[in-house]
């Protein structure tokens with residue numbers, strides 16, 4: 001089969017299987033497996049596809065029709081214009097999260113930072129901070145050793161492993177140490193009961209550990225907000241990604257220890273990022 005025929009076949013399969021954006025996903029799958037750019041695909045559309053590559057694409061089609069996300073099939077996702085390895089042990093990096101990373105980068109344009117990324121998953125947040133700020137040093141924490149392995153590979157791939165380190169930590173139970181300029185987190189924030197109502201591609205394939213935020217979806221915010229003041233330097237910032245109904249609730253929780261609370265909207269106009277500056281002279285509770 002030549003590339004054009006194979007692409008047409010995949011598009012038809014995806015359309016018949018009810019995959020939204022069938023054309024776009026078919027291109028991503030074929031391009032991903034053949035390691036070609038969109039321009040290559042156009043220029044080489046009459047080239048033969050090697051049989052073993054065709055088999056890989058067919059297997060990808062079968063998996064996608066069972067609703068497995070394309071990112072797990074291809075093993076990668078782009079985030080902040082960087083390619084990240086992803087496996088079913090990590091949440092797939094989302095475009096919404098880029099808003100969080102861009103917000104922090106914009107605050108530290110001409111200065112370095114010591115950052116803590118809580119619930120780092122693939123490492124996409126911490127690694128992007130280090131790639132785009134050459135004076136950023138980042139520590140990433142996660143409860144999953146398998147996720148940390150993926151994050152470490154990603155740090156090496158982007159040549160920031162000398163400035164980014166990852167450690168196993170159950171943020172709800174373990175004590176967290178260090179002093180940072182920035183604490184950033186995109187914690188699990190889905191209400192436990194709402195997980196079943198998520199799309200099949202999310203609830204059946206993405207790690208529940210990365211999704212479940214407890215009965216009200218806020219348990220990680222509560223814990224991180226109470227631990228943050230003692231971990232932050234003066235004028236240090238705490239920046240969260242939040243679920244679509246959580247911005248005001250999280251801001252209220254931050255009110256006691258944080259000033260200058262800002263909200264940043266995602267591409268759909270939803271308040272997606274909540275960020276605050278540690279109040280000066282704040283006396284912290286024991287956590």
Ligand code: GLN
Pocket residue numbers: 091092093094097118119120121122123124125185186187188189209210211
């Ligand atoms: N920090 C990672 C991300 O933003 C993982 C988030 C999570 O597992 N909740 O993709």
